[in-house]
Amino acid sequence: MDAHYSADAPGAALLIAKNGEVLYDSARGMADMEAKTPIDGNTAFNIASITKQFTAIGVLKLCEEGKLSLDDSVAKHFPEFKSDIWQRVKLRHLLSHSSGVPDARPRDDYDFMLHATDMQSIGYMAELDSLKFEPGSNYDYINPTFDLFYALIKKITGEQFEDYQKRVIFDVAGMENVQYFSADAKISNMAHGYIINEAITTSGSDSDYAKQREVSQIDYADSAGKHWAECDYGEETFFATKADGGIYTTTHDFLRWENALAQNKIVGERYRDMAYSEQTKVSGSKYCGYQNRENTFYGLGWFIDKSYDGDTKIYHTGDNGGFQAYACKYLKNKVNVIMFENRNDVDRWSTQLEIERILKEQKILE
DSSP states (O other): OTTTTTSSSSSSEEEEEETTTTEEEESEEHHHHHHTTOOOOTTEOOOOGGGGHHHHHHHHHHHTTOOOOTTBBHHHOOOOOSHHHHHBHHHHHHHTTOOOOOOOTTTTTTHHHHOOHHHHHHHHGGGGOOSSOOOOOOOOOOOOHHHHHHHHHHHHHSOHHHHHHHIIIHHTTOOSSEEEEHHHHTOOOBOEEEEEOOOEEOOOOTTTTEEOOOSSSSSETTTTEEEEOOOOTTBBBSOOTTTOOEEEEOHHHHHHHEEEEEHSSSOHHHHHHTSSSEEOOOOOOOSSOOOOTTEEOOOOSEEEEESTTTHHHHHHEETTTTTEEEEEEEETEEEEEEEEESOOOOHHHHHHHHHHHHHHHSSSSS
């Protein structure tokens, strides 16, 4: 933590637990560069795509109650979608990034990208008439297919997506500091996301976006001479969608979520383990480079890394604006690593591998 983060720059919160008990809980850096608010375990970060696991469990809860089936076609629930392609796309395919549905949101409309909601993000699907590949045959990580569940959950339950998720997940898990972002939301202890204030292009297997960054006229300097520009809602695209990446929460609250899953408080063991099961092979996909490493699969809302000898690592990453997040669990060792950052210049994958090495040295991972 000291090697990567300083007190007066954007930073990170890191929590490590074993058997649900905290072993390490620390933070470095500033949550808000203008207000000079420091980060701690109660700082709320945008966790971006880690949000998908909450959506997946919300759907699996409805399956457990017999209100949905993972083998339901999209056409069954969205008869307004005109093409017969939706007969072949199942809910299971949406949750496992194997649908073949292209991301055809209008990226030439910058205002749309800045402010689009879930319902607006799925608008193109009503007229979609072709797929990239046969559903279930390949891996292609995209966001708007998860936004479909924003609409589906309301169709099935009659509740607003946010209200349903709060009732069946957040309240049951005892999460006290969790909220879906909206433009008028007041989020307690909210961090801002920051990027180094220079024109750069970010891409790679550990990031689910590749965008050119522009130089901002407003920046904040740290004692090392780096200049930082705020980069979240209003500066970065697709912050306003909820089901694919809208959650703000804390490392402390996220551990409550992990403990509720481990104790089968939200869904039973059958459906929880289904979410952690190999649904789609990520390794070697010709359609998507995100998390495309050896021995990697996607379940239902989680990545599955089989490269750790003697254990299975269930994880997800999240990226948007200046935020990057990582949360994993080692199933056999019952160890959680939760790391939320409000800067995106630190190599996340190398960092988590270094954390893993230390945990092995300390016999926390065996």
